Structure formats: C-alpha cells, structure tokens
Amino acid sequence: MMQLIDTHSHLYSSKFSADVEEVISRAKEVNSHVFLPNVDLDSIPQMLDLTGRDPGFFFPMMGLHPCHAFADYQEVLDKMRPMFEERKYYGVGETGLDYYWDKTFIPQQKEALRIQIEWAKEMDLPLILHCRESMDDVIELVREGQDGRLKGIFHCFNGDARQAGEVIDLNFMVGIGGILTYKANDDLREIFKNLPLDHIVLETDSPYLPPVPFRGKRNESSYTKYVGEKLAEIREISFDQMAAITSENALKLFGLI
Numbered sequence: 001m002m003q004l005i006d007t008h009s010h011l012y013s014s015k016f017s018a019d020v021e022e023v024i025s026r027a028k029e030v031n032s033h034v035f036l037p038n039v040d041l042d043s044i045p046q047m048l049d050l051t052g053r054d055p056g057f058f059f060p061m062m063g064l065h066p067c068h069a070f071a072d073y074q075e076v077l078d079k080m081r082p083m084f085e086e087r088k089y090y091g092v093g094e095t096g097l098d099y100y101w102d103k104t105f106i107p108q109q110k111e112a113l114r115i116q117i118e119w120a121k122e123m124d125l126p127l128i129l130h131c132r133e134s135m136d137d138v139i140e141l142v143r144e145g146q147d148g149r150l151k152g153i154f155h156c157f158n159g160d161a162r163q164a165g166e167v168i169d170l171n172f173m174v175g176i177g178g179i180l181t182y183k184a185n186d187d188l189r190e191i192f193k194n195l196p197l198d199h200i201v202l203e204t205d206s207p208y209l210p211p212v213p214f215r216g217k218r219n220e221s222s223y224t225k226y227v228g229e230k231l232a233e234i235r236e237i238s239f240d241q242m243a244a245i246t247s248e249n250a251l252k253l254f255g256l257i
Contacts, residue, residue, distance in 0.1 A: 001225075001239065001240070001243075002239070002240045002243040002244060002247075003030065003031055003032040003243065003247070004030055004031050004032070004202055004224040004225065004228050004243050004246065004247060005031060005032060005033045005034075005035075005201070005202065005224075005246065005247045005250040005251070006027070006031050006033070006034045006035065006202065006203055006204050006206075006221045006224045007035045007153060007155075007173075007175055007201045007202065007203045007250050007253075007254075008035060008037055008094075008128065008153070008155050008156070008175060008177070008203035008204065008205050009027075009034050009035065009036060009203070009204050009205065009206040009220075009221045010036070010037070010039070010043075010205070010206055010207060010208075011023065011024070011027070011034060011036065011050060011058075011206055011220070011221055012036060012043065012046040012047045012049070012050040013046075013206075013207050014046075015207040015218055016206075016207065016218075016220070020050075023220050023221070023222075024053070024054070024057075026220065026221075026222035027057075027220065027221035027222045028057065029222060030221070030222045030223075030224055030225045031057075031221055031222070031224055032057075032247065033057065033059060033250070033251075033256070034057060034058055034059070034221050035058075035059045035060075035061060035090060035091065035250075035254065036050065036051065036058055036059065036060045036061060037061045037063065037065075037091065037093050037094035037128050037155075038060065038061055038062050038063055038064075038065075038093075038094065039063075039064070039065035039067075039068055039094060040064060040065060040068035040076070041076055041079060041080070044062075044083070047060050048060060048087075059090040059254065060089055060090065061089055061090055061091035061092065061093055061094070061128055062080055062083055062084060062089040062091075062092065062093075063080070063091075063092050063093035063094055063095045063116055063128065064076055064077060064080065064095060064112050064116065065093075065094045065095065065096075065098075065130060066095065066096050066097050066098040066109040066112070066113070066130055066134075067098050067101055067102070069105055069108050069109045069112040070105050070108060071105070071108060073105075073108045073109075073111065073112040074111075074115075077112060077115055077116070081119065084119075084123060089125070090125070090126070090254050090255070091120075091125050091126040091127070091128050091152070091254065092116050092119045092120040092123070092125050092126070092127050092128065092152075093116065093126075093127060093128025093129065093130075093152070093155075094128045094129075094130050094155065095112065095113050095116040095127065095128065095129065095130065096109075096113060096128075096129040096130030096131050096132075096134070096138055096155075097109050097110065097113060097130070097131060097132075097134035097137055097138050097141075098130060098132045098133070098134060099132065099133040099134045099137075100132045100133045101132075110137075110141065113138070113141055114141060114145070117141065117142065117145040117150065118145070120149075120150060120151075120152065121145070121147070121149040121150060124149065124255075126151050126152040126153060126253050126254060127142070127150060127151070127152030127153075127172075128152055128153055128155055129142070129152060129153065129154050129155055129172075130155060130156070131154055131155075131156075131157075131159070132156075135154075135158075135159040135163050136163070138154070139163065139166050139167065139170070142170055142172070143166075143170060146170055146171075150170070150171070150172075151171060151172065151173075151253060152172050152173065152253070153172065153173045153174075153175040153201060153203075153253070154167045154172055154173070154174055154175060155175040155203060155205070156175060156176075156177055156179065156203070156205055156209065157174045157175055157176055157188075158179060158188065160187070160191070161190075161191050161194075164191050164195055167199075168195070168196060168199045172199075173199055173200065173201045173249060173250075173253055174192075174195060174199055174200055174201070175201050175202075175203045176192060176200065176201075176202065176203065176227060176231065177202070177203045177204050177205050177209055177211070177219075177227055178204065178205070178209045178210050178211030178212075178214075178215075178219060178223065178226070178227060179209055180192060180211070180227055180230050180231065180234075181211040181212040181226060181227065181230045182212065182215070183212075189230075189234050192231060192234055192235075193234050193235065197235065197245050197246075198245065198249060199249070200231070200245075200246055200249065201246055201249050201250045201253070202224050202227050202228055202231070202246050202250075203224070203227075204219050204220065204221050204223050204224055204227070205219065206218075206219040206220045206221050206223070207219050207220065210223060211223050211226040211227055211230070212226070213226075214226075228242055228243060228246070231246070
C-alpha cells in the first residue's frame with residue numbers, strides 16, 4: 001500500500017502524551033509526512049519537541065488559530081513573526097475564521113487573518129485555513145489578498161459545491177478528513193466525486209473529527225488510511241492512484257518536490 005500524507009495533524013496535543021510513541025509508530029505505517037499546524041504561543045514548544053523527534057517525518061507550521069485570536073492578537077503575532085527567521089516552517093497557520101465557538105472577537109480574527117495572509121505572500125508559504133461556519137468570509141478575505149502569490153489549504157472543507165469551486169478558482173487546495181466518511185455527508189461526497197483531483201489533499205485534524213469507524217474516539221494520523229479509502233471509493237480509482245495524486249499535491253504545495 002502506497003503511503004499517504006497527513007497535511008493537518010495536532011499530534012503534539014496533550015491528548016497523545018500517554019502513548020505518543022505508539023501513535024507515531026502507527027502514523028509511520030501509513031504516512032510519509034505529517035504536517036503540524038500551530039494554534040497559539042503555548043502550543044509552540046510541544047510542536048517543536050515533536051518535530052525534533054523526527055524532522056524528516058514531522059513538518060511544523062506557524063500561525064495563530066482563530067479560536068485563540070483575542071484582544072491581544074497583535075502582540076501574539078508580533079512574537080510569532082520573528083520565529084520564521086529562527087527555523088524552517090512549512091506553512092502559515094492554522095489561521096482563518098471560526099464563528100462556531102465564540103463570535104466576540106470576529107474583528108480580531110479577521111485582522112489576524114489579514115496579517116497572516118501577508119506573511120504567506122512575503123515568505124512564499126502555504127496558508128492553512130480554518131473556516132468553521134465562516135467559509136464565505138474566509139473566501140472573501142483570501143480573494144482580497146490574492147495577487148497570484150497566495151496558495152494553501154482550506155482545511156476540513158465542509159462547504160457546498162459553489163464554495164468548493166471558489167476555493168479552486170483561488171488556486172487553493174481542498175483539505176478533507178474524517179468527515180468524508182460520515183453517513184450524513186452525502187452532499188460532501190458528491191462534491192468530492194467531482195472536484196479536480198489535483199486540488200485535493202488528505203488530513204486528519206488529529207485528535208479531532210475521527211473517521212468511521214472511530215467516531216467518538218480520539219483521532220490520530222494513521223487514520224488517513226480511512227479517509228483515503230473513502231476518497232478512492234468515491235472517485236472509483238485504486239487506493240494507490242489516490243495516494244499518488246494527493247501526496248504529489250501536498251509535496252508540491254509545501255515545496256518538497
């Protein structure tokens with residue numbers, strides 16, 4: 001079985017602290033690369049510690065998650081920006097907008113996203129976008145910033161066919177994880193049946209959103225296999241074909257080929 005790439009995993013989360021070695025071992029059986037999006041200042045040491053265990057397997061990214069963009073977002077971003085000069089990061093994010101948990105700081109989320117959009121252009125890095133109940137606004141802000149230099153992933157895509165088309169028109173990848181396997185998501189499966197394959201990448205968003213048959217449990221990076229199997233089934237292609245295409249998409253996006 002050809003290996004996959006998990007383009008979005010928080011494997012540095014404390015939810016893995018009790019058995020991280022076993023989780024890494026399982027991840028390596030399935031994946032050739034795992035990309036680690038940062039969320040806030042506090043998560044950076046854990047992310048870099050995990051990266052240090054195997055820098056040829058784990059690839060860190062730097063950014064401020066919208067659920068952590070508060071009144072002090074500018075101060076936090078001012079601390080993050082110099083970190084790009086200190087070591088190699090492979091993307092800007094996880095950034096974006098989240099209207100699900102708390103709408104108190106939406107203006108701050110938008111400004112933080114605008115700043116990180118500029119970072120992505122300046123440093124020629126992929127932008128990793130969180131769009132929970134905010135897809136149209138994220139698309140709008142990316143469109144405002146798109147001058148031909150922006151690229152990245154709309155992670156955990158759960159929008160409609162129109163939005164998927166707009167994401168592709170912006171020259172972004174559509175990231176898909178465990179939600180593709182959920183029974184209630186026939187509309188989403190129909191979208192992925194018709195999307196251009198060269199704009200799809202796989203992810204887990206570990207420890208969140210585990211695929212069937214693990215719903216209600218902790219997600220982990222080895223579960224990309226279940227997402228990949230479902231995508232291959234939907235597209236009526238072999239698993240190895242699906243793996244080759246989505247892995248090439250990811251490697252190109254992150255500048256590794």
